[in-house]
Amino acid sequence: MSRKKNLPEDYSEAKKIINNNPLPSVFFGLDEKILFYNKSFKGENKNVKVKGQNAFSFFSIPPEDIKKISPRNPYRFIGKENTEYIISPFLEGKKKVGYFLFYHSRLNPELEENILQSQKMETIGKLASGMAHDFNNLLSSIFGSLNLLKRKLVNREDVKYLVENIESCSIRATDLTKGLLNYGKPTPRRKTPVNPADLLKELLRVVTETFPEQIQIISDIPSGLQNIMGNSTEIYQVLLNLCINAKEAIKNKGKITVEARNILIDADNQQQHSLLAPGNYVRFSVIDTGEGISEQNLKKIFEPYFSTKKKDTGSGLGLYVTYGIVKAHNGQIDITSKIGEGTRFDIYIPSYEEPTEENISTAEKIIVLADDEIMLRDLLAELLESYDYEVVCVQNGAEVYKVLTEEIKADLLIIDFNMPEMDGLTCIKNLRKTNVRTKTILSTGSATAANDAEISNLQIDAVLTKPYEFEQMLEVVRKLI
Template identity: 60%
Template sequence: MCANKISSAEYDYDLLELQNSSIAIADENLKITWYNKDFKKNCRANRIKGASLNSVFGINLPPDFDKNSSDKSLVIPLPDSRINVILTPIPVSKRNHSNTFFIELIPVIDQQQDKLGKDFLERNIRFQNELQNILTLLVKEDSLNPISEEILLRCIPLTGSDFGFIVFQENNEIKSFLYVDDNNHIKNRSEVEKSIIYNSSFINKWLDINRRPLLALNQYNNIGYGLTQVVNCESLCISPCYFENKLWAKLILGKKSGNYSSIEINNLEQFSILLSFAISNIKTRELNTALESRLLQAQKLETIGKLSSGMAHDFSNLLSGIFGSVNLLRNRVPESENVIRLIDNIETCSIRARDLTKGLLSFGKPTAKRKELVLPNVLLEELSKVIQQTFPHNIIFEQNFENKLYNILGNATEVYQILLNLCVNAKEAIDGKGKIMLSGKNVTIDDDNIRNYPLLERGNYVLFSVTDNGSGIPEENITRIFDPYFSTKQKDTGSGLGLYVTYGIIKAHNGFVDVTSSKDKGTTFDVYLPAYEPQKTDKTLAANKIIMLADDEEMLSELLAELLELNGYNVVRVTSGKEVLKVLTEEIKVDLLIIDYNMPEMNGIECITEIRKLKFDMPIILSSGSLKVDEIDIGKYDIKSKLTKPYDFETMLSTIQKLI
């Protein structure tokens, strides 16, 4: 790929690995230090890394080639082969303290090797330069549109195209279009976009199956005939932009006349790979910014909450004195109507002040969040990707996760925040260079090993560990690192709330954190979170019980159904009141109904009224996140219990067991 000017940036080996070319890097002694898979396929030697060009290919450099001063590419034909070895020096730079070499294997395309080989080499070097310019822009640019437009501007002339455009999408839904069409070949963009959207599903399926560009020709039997007719061109080349097995965009080039050669299609593929990396890079930056913003906001709210809570306690003490004085006044002053009215006013205002104080107290406590099944393996994989893409490349990041970690009942965002905080803390501890290890494993604490975990209860836990090889934490600071506002960083770089917030989340999940640190050896944070243990119920009884779950909020309904099924119940899910009545009248015996208050067409109370009219007497639990439910007389509708969202699953399961 990037033969020329590659010294100005670090090698992006992930990007080089994805190229459809045979590529290698050699040191100043022309010994190979890195190679991609395609390079290995075209080599004759068993050992490649550390081997010289002579031992790998049986070739010698010309006597006049000075590897220490040459700045031009050298083309060497392989003996008994139709392959050329292109050797390009990479000059000394700040990162590259000695000459190294970029090696690429290029097949000879035609018998007229001398002329076409030279033309191909010139085109290839031009192509390499364009790719390198795009790579440089990737580092500098924060917005996707300028990068995408630059990619189009550079790949259109290199592929002999007349115009080009990019179709951006997410989750198979088209989001936007970006055009480069200086000569206005595309007369009606709205019609083109309608055709792209109409054919999007078919094109996506074709690209998913074949994983290569789709060549659409203006020929009746060609699969792209309709699209070329709308665009009014002879050929279109549609190249997919995949990243992490997900289609993010389609890079589409067109020719008014003529077809695309294999070299032009290959060039387009390389630009598609760059666009994929650009999209991933920008999205990673946006995600990182959002995470930082969310973390900062959470820390600020936590601080305000603590201050509010402290003030509220002081006000509560003052209000207690006022209430006490009001009671004494009622007993000591004459029963004058005016005096009693004034005392009543004082008491009324005091009650309002007390209610406001309760609000401040609740603000100082963690907000009630919906509990859900957290899948640690999925969460760790997501976090690892973000860390690998956002942390400096000179930090070695390692991961070690057991395949099937226990599930956790809690808040996935907060567990993610715990681990992200600890990893960011580790990054700062090693000062930008060193090693970070993120691991996860299952731990069972029982009678045999409880002595090793004196602060934990018996049971199953998921152990998350974040280890760094930094300078360590001084012994005198170990007991203070979770205190609010404690920080050893400079004042303008740290608030001292990161580990404090982390500690609060761990405690809210009934977990435990342990810290071990050695001077100049590093630090390990071990976080123990209890595994989700379904309540022990009589599965033989539960297996015969059918619970109908009526809720139009799909995500919550799926989660609740999964938890109930884990506890041995059979679950029937519906999304409206009419579906409830339909299921009941189809003679499916339901042992318990959990129904949401807010549903389309017929709300929960209206549905329950109809159920009772039909003489169905199963226990009913009414759920809602609305305050209106508190005002409902549940006895009037023969409702056995109410549930408020977000659910407390343990309480809900206990209620269900009592009712059935």
């Protein structure tokens, strides 16, 4: 399998972070030479040759200060016109391979903190995401087998509970790994429209019945909340975790307020929500009157294994996982706190509008299915065929290329990323060069198989991370063809 994009000299993750940063930003290597920069920086330096220049000289950085930089200790200095510069290292695995540098007017320190925190979370997410491919292939085969078993054993009550037990344990195994593997990555489980009011009513019922009587639970849920598209179990997990944290922050009497609001982010308030795209959102808020969190701890609150609780009373993974779930739903989590007064968490999740449904016949729809895991491929083929799709199975990218350029015209290509001879991404690139524009689903056991730029440039219609549930795959297939 080609892994070129993950080699240090490619810097694909660093480029993604730089390009998503609204502040002027550059990236320079260990040799101190500037390698690339974003549009904001280019806009301020249109007539200046930057690439290849020594970063220390260009920004007047004392060379000895570079030794002070660590992931927990970014270097800051004040330049001309009260401009603050921040330098933070970029890691490939545990190895330092370069540095981010961005700057801003000190009139907007909150924006800088948001960007720095976002970059730190991206780096931590990379460290947690490398081990999933083989394990997720196995889980996908288990889920596929279970789906077929349930359909074939409709009237077998004597074995139904065994199948349900296997499915339950498999889902738990998936959740355990995704808690770490999905950190900061857009790979949640199957999404459905979620009614926020119903979700919050269920949450409040549990919280009211189980929290101590000296803690007053206040709810503020207006009518007319917009639906969101997400995984209701994961959103519930996020909100429950925040409520539990709020309870533990209140030592004696206190209040926990749970709110929700429809929020429109546009040009008028984009600066206050710099990491969110314009559009409609639902904001969930959990507010407590507890002891508060220090400014020092606020900067580390979403890091894995960090906890303000006493030893052996918490794993330090609660907010780490919460951050990952929110990012996986294309949302954002904000926190404000003051010692002695309390803490407020705001969760922003994009709103969902019901699309116009069309009845599409599956008759004569041809799907090319490519995966070198024969058991998984045959299971998925059988499941798709049970819905009247015609499935052509191949086992590597070279066979896909031959089939689609010489033999048939297909309606859809489902292709695995990790295959021998020619991997999925290379195959798609070669097909696009020959003007084959077949709608494409890329499946992968790795959270970092392709970045957003590659997905867009190669016209990949969907990316599914293993282990996916068959209903999730079927939903995507129906939308595409």
